[in-house]
Amino acid sequence: MITQSKNEKSALIANYESEKDSLRLLNLEAAAKIFSWSVRSELLRNNTENLNQLVNAFVKEAGADLVQLIDPETNKIILSSDKKFEGSEYAQKIDFGLKEPHTLKDDDGIKIITPIMGLNTAQGILIVQLNNE
DSSP states (O other): OHHHHHHHHHHHHHHHHHHHHHHHHHHHHHHHHHHHHHHHHHHHTTOHHHHHHHHHHHHHHHOOSEEEEEOTTTOBEEEESSGGGTTSBOOSOOOTTOOSOEEEEOSSEEEEEEEEEOSSSEEEEEEEEEEOO
């Protein structure tokens, strides 16, 4: 009887944690999509000071671990919430034909990759990263 109760409790806790993680991911995906619109506006205006402020505020408010903006032509990191990455080449391969947001899950965590589109071409690729805890 006690073992069955412990098993049920463990199952409920696991289910709760799974649901909580799923909701957190859905919320972050929605926030990243809306955030990308602000990034697009500031990128088209070439307003890097506001872009820096937006990125820092997004990291604090949304709970993302890392936000980066990649130049699709050079594969260089234009802007990052961690300044040590700025100016360096983005290490992982990204499909620059990307037209809509994608979420990638791997051992390191979760990445939400969103293209920042101009009129006809991608102006940048926004990457919002959540690390595994």
